[in-house]
Amino acid sequence: MGIIKRRYPRIGVYVCHCGQNIGGVINISEVRKYVESLPNVVVAREKKYTCSDIGQSSIARDIKDYKLDRVVVASCSPRLHEVAFREVLDSSGLNPYLFEMVNIREQCSWVHYNDPEKATEKAKDLIRAAVARSSLLEPIEKLKKEVTKTVMVIGGGIAGITSALYLSRIGIKTYLIEKEYSIGGHMAQLDKTFPTLDCSLCTLSPRMVDVKKEPNIELFTNSEVIDIEGYVGNFRVKIKRNPRYVDEDRCIACGECAKVCPVNVPDEFNQNMSYRKAIHIPFAQAIPNTYYIDGEHCLYLTKGACQMCIKKCDNNAINFEQKSKIDEIDVGAIIIATGFQLYDAKNKIEYGYGKYKNVITNLDFERILSADGPTKGKLIRPSDNKKPESVAFIQCVGSRDESANKYCSVYCCMTSLKHALLIKEKSPETKVYIYYIDIRACGKDFEEFYRRVRQNGVRFIKGLPPRIDEDPNTNDLLLISEDIDMGRVFKNRVDMIVLATGMVPSPHVDTIMKKLHLAQSRDGFIMEAHPKLRPIDTNIAGVFLAGCAQFPKSIPEVVAQAGNAAIASADIIFRDEIPVEETTAFVDIERCTGCSICVNVCPYDAIKITDEGFAEINEILCKGCGSCSVACPSSAIQQMHFLDSQIKAQVEALLGVSYV
Amino acid sequence: MLVMSKSKNNAFYEPRIVGFLCNWCSYAGADFAGTSRIQYPTNLRVIRVMCSSRVNPLFVLKAFQEGADGVLIAGCHPHDCHYIEGNYYTRRRFILLRGLLEYVGINPKRLRIEWVSASEGDRFARIIDEMVNDLKELGPLELRNRLNENQTSHNVTYKHVKQERI
Numbered sequence: 108m109g110i111i112k113r114r115y116p117r118i119g120v121y122v123c124h125c126g127q128n129i130g131g132v133i134n135i136s137e138v139r140k141y142v143e144s145l146p147n148v149v150v151a152r153e154k155k156y157t158c159s160d161i162g163q164s165s166i167a168r169d170i171k172d173y174k175l176d177r178v179v180v181a182s183c184s185p186r187l188h189e190v191a192f193r194e195v196l197d198s199s200g201l202n203p204y205l206f207e208m209v210n211i212r213e214q215c216s217w218v219h220y221n222d223p224e225k226a227t228e229k230a231k232d233l234i235r236a237a238v239a240r241s242s243l244l245e246p247i248e249k250l251k252k253e254v255t256k257t258v259m260v261i262g263g264g265i266a267g268i269t270s271a272l273y274l275s276r277i278g279i280k281t282y283l284i285e286k287e288y289s290i291g292g293h294m295a296q297l298d299k300t301f302p303t304l305d306c307s308l309c310t311l312s313p314r315m316v317d318v319k320k321e322p323n324i325e326l327f328t329n330s331e332v333i334d335i336e337g338y339v340g341n342f343r344v345k346i347k348r349n350p351r352y353v354d355e356d357r358c359i360a361c362g363e364c365a366k367v368c369p370v371n372v373p374d375e376f377n378q379n380m381s382y383r384k385a386i387h388i389p390f391a392q393a394i395p396n397t398y399y400i401d402g403e404h405c406l407y408l409t410k411g412a413c414q415m416c417i418k419k420c421d422n423n424a425i426n427f428e429q430k431s432k433i434d435e436i437d438v439g440a441i442i443i444a445t446g447f448q449l450y451d452a453k454n455k456i457e458y459g460y461g462k463y464k465n466v467i468t469n470l471d472f473e474r475i476l477s478a479d480g481p482t483k484g485k486l487i488r489p490s491d492n493k494k495p496e497s498v499a500f501i502q503c504v505g506s507r508d509e510s511a512n513k514y515c516s517v518y519c520c521m522t523s524l525k526h527a528l529l530i531k532e533k534s535p536e537t538k539v540y541i542y543y544i545d546i547r548a549c550g551k552d553f554e555e556f557y558r559r560v561r562q563n564g565v566r567f568i569k570g571l572p573p574r575i576d577e578d579p580n581t582n583d584l585l586l587i588s589e590d591i592d593m594g595r596v597f598k599n600r601v602d603m604i605v606l607a608t609g610m611v612p613s614p615h616v617d618t619i620m621k622k623l624h625l626a627q628s629r630d631g632f633i634m635e636a637h638p639k640l641r642p643i644d645t646n647i648a649g650v651f652l653a654g655c656a657q658f659p660k661s662i663p664e665v666v667a668q669a670g671n672a673a674i675a676s677a678d679i680i681f682r683d684e685i686p687v688e689e690t691t692a693f694v695d696i697e698r699c700t701g702c703s704i705c706v707n708v709c710p711y712d713a714i715k716i717t718d719e720g721f722a723e724i725n726e727i728l729c730k731g732c733g734s735c736s737v738a739c740p741s742s743a744i745q746q747m748h749f750l751d752s753q754i755k756a757q758v759e760a761l762l763g764v765s766y767v
Numbered sequence: 768m769l770v771m772s773k774s775k776n777n778a779f780y781e782p783r784i785v786g787f788l789c790n791w792c793s794y795a796g797a798d799f800a801g802t803s804r805i806q807y808p809t810n811l812r813v814i815r816v817m818c819s820s821r822v823n824p825l826f827v828l829k830a831f832q833e834g835a836d837g838v839l840i841a842g843c844h845p846h847d848c849h850y851i852e853g854n855y856y857t858r859r860r861f862i863l864l865r866g867l868l869e870y871v872g873i874n875p876k877r878l879r880i881e882w883v884s885a886s887e888g889d890r891f892a893r894i895i896d897e898m899v900n901d902l903k904e905l906g907p908l909e910l911r912n913r914l915n916e917n918q919t920s921h922n923v924t925y926k927h928v929k930q931e932r933i
Contacts, residue, residue, distance in 0.1 A: 229812070732818035736823075758826060758830050
């Protein structure tokens with residue numbers, strides 16, 4: 108670490124208007140005048156947009172003209188543009204850590220717009236503290252690490268498949284991790300997709316086959332991520348492969364084994380509306396196209412009897428000796444494409460899902476419509492296999508609901524519209540009702556699709572029924588609701604009800620979130636680094652989001668985001684070196700007594716006591732939390748960029764004491 | 768400027784709060800309050816640290832000494848620390864510091880430890896609201912003035928300071 112020769116620092120301060128965002132509340136010219144009076148400030152300027160090209164180049168010019176050695180920018184949150192401004196310093200020959208940013212937008216003008224005077228005073232205080240701190244900043248040498256040239260994609264739905272394909276095609280080795288026995292995700296369960304009404308699997312299946320064919324993709328199915336450690340460019344991941352009990356290389360998916368298997372289990376792929384065997388393939392187009400044995404239900408694995416399938420398998424593909432095994436892989440970047448799960452409609456007891464046979468969810472209905480589904484695509488209702496004469500859709504089940512989730516799940520309006528049209532295509536005489544709060548058909552060709560559904564005689568009732576009752580004799584369903592458009596109460600009796608259930612975060616992502624310390628949005632989905640400009644980045648460098656792990660969205664958006672995540676991770680992989688956490692801790696040996704308190708405090712085992720009896724910090728392992736510096740009883744440890752002296756100067760200056 | 772009056776009437780008194788926020792959760796939460804345009808009082812002055820465990824109890828004492836009426840330390844929720852266990856150190860350290868504050872005659876209510884996640888902008892604003900109200904009730908601390916009254920330069924210990932009613 109270099110030490111700056113002690114002379115008076117030359118500080119340049121830039122106060123940003125951010126258009127009206129800051130300038131509309133805080134009196135910028137008053138602040139600028141005040142800043143000019145602060146010690147060591149050589150130049151203070153107002154900028155309309157400091158982050159713009161003009162703003163950045165004027166800072167670079169001032170660094171040269173005024174021989175600045177510190178730069179303070181008072182604008183938005185450092186979490187947004189700190190990196191960009193540091194690069195300005197870097198390219199102007201100044202160490203990037205001689206930069207300090209003051210947040211007068213997110214934490215001042217935006218939260219105090221009712222009180223411009225006090226907000227202006229607050230801005231002055233904050234800048235004064237930053238100037239005081241910046242005087243004491245010290246340059247930090249860059250620490251760079253090589254990048255592992257592989258990417259891990261977690262989740263094999265349409266998002267993960269898309270990301271993995273893009274990555275492999277540009278020559279990046281990709282590990283695709285899927286927890287189920289086949290890739291495909293929720294999209295594989297869908298019958299048709301809006302607004303084109305093309306068959307879901309027909310569009311998905313070729314891509315799944317591509318995954319198998321791509322030499323750069325290594326596919327892990329029936330596997331879970333159990334541990335992740337490391338940092339951008341160098342993650343080490345532990346993956347647990349659960350046993351499939353069928354050898355992938357030998358199985359030819361002939362299906363003879365399933366014919367003799369005596370065990371019947373509800374088929375999850377068909378939403379438990381049909382039965383499968385204990386030896387099974389999830390669906391005909393599954394990738395890998397291999398059977399598996401369900402360890403929970405197989406008679407041999409549970410009771411030690413049977414083994415009928417072994418006798419039938421000519422290729423000796425069945426292997427009951429398989430054990431789960433743990434693989435370790437090294438990757439440079441991670442894409443999280445873990446998707447969603449459906450809101451559990453049973454939570455809305457007033458709708459009787461699970462109690463009334465003819466109340467189903469939209470995913471159940473998707474399987475009923477599917478040619479591969481439990482009814483082979485015949486439109487019939489579950490209670491008596493009768494063709495329904497009337498079907499009602501209830502929107503916003505578990506979404507836009509104070510007692511469930513407040514957010515809009517985005518996809519369900521279009522899904523119900525699609526279902527309504529598919530019913531009308533299969534059986535034009537069936538009456539279709541859609542109970543809704545608002546129809547949100549925003550997307551390319553969505554509005555036109557909505558109009559088409561309306562023209563096909565589907566009835567829209569603005570108002571959700573508070574409850575559903577069942578006629579016990581016929582299993583028909585009774586609903587009463589407001590009809591706001593008509594200004595009356597609407598009583599209805601239908602044969603079947605489809606609940607448009609919303610999306611909720613996948614519970615399987617919890618371990619990954621914990622291990623990587625990812626931030627969570629208030630709705631439980633993984634939080635993006637910035638809602639507008641960095642919707643695929645997470646708070647952790649090198650970890651990206653694709654698909655509904657971030658928030659509900661429809662398939663075209665998922666595909667677009669997945670491509671984006673692929674290019675963002677390629678951006679890391681194609682670099683030779685990547686900067687790692689630089690604000691690490693360091694030891695002043697003259698003060699260190701070798702008491703080893705810091706060793707116990709460090710959560711990363713980055714501190715060791717040397718043979719000479721002093722603490723030594725491994726700066727690769729150190730993540731820069733600063734815990735040790737506080738724990739040290741002799742103040743021998745300091746954290747770079749967060750020195751005691753810097754923070755104390757900030758405290759003093761904030762409270763208006765002279766600090767020079 | 769902020770008013771530092773000795774009057775019994777605290778209505779015009781604006782407490783000065785120094786807030787130490789961790790970069791990953793609480794600072795992001797405060798930013799989120801901004802992007803959601805949730806309004807809260809202007810009394811808070813924020814210092815960003817990487818982890819709440821970087822906050823040395825001496826910084827808190829320093830802040831009181833320099834004229835702060837309240838200090839806020841905010842970090843990630845327990846189990847959610849970006850640095851695995853930093854917030855647990857923070858919690859333990861400041862339980863101890865509260866005892867010390869009481870001993871030297873500073874009402875421990877002036878120090879507040881909170882866990883605010885990156886998505887809890889509304890919670891952050893509510894905490895600041897509450898803190899300002901609490902501090903207005905307590906009145907100004909004026910530790911610096913009181914320290915000056917007991918002019919014994921280096922030998923000033925907090926025992927010499929007129930005790931605040933706790």
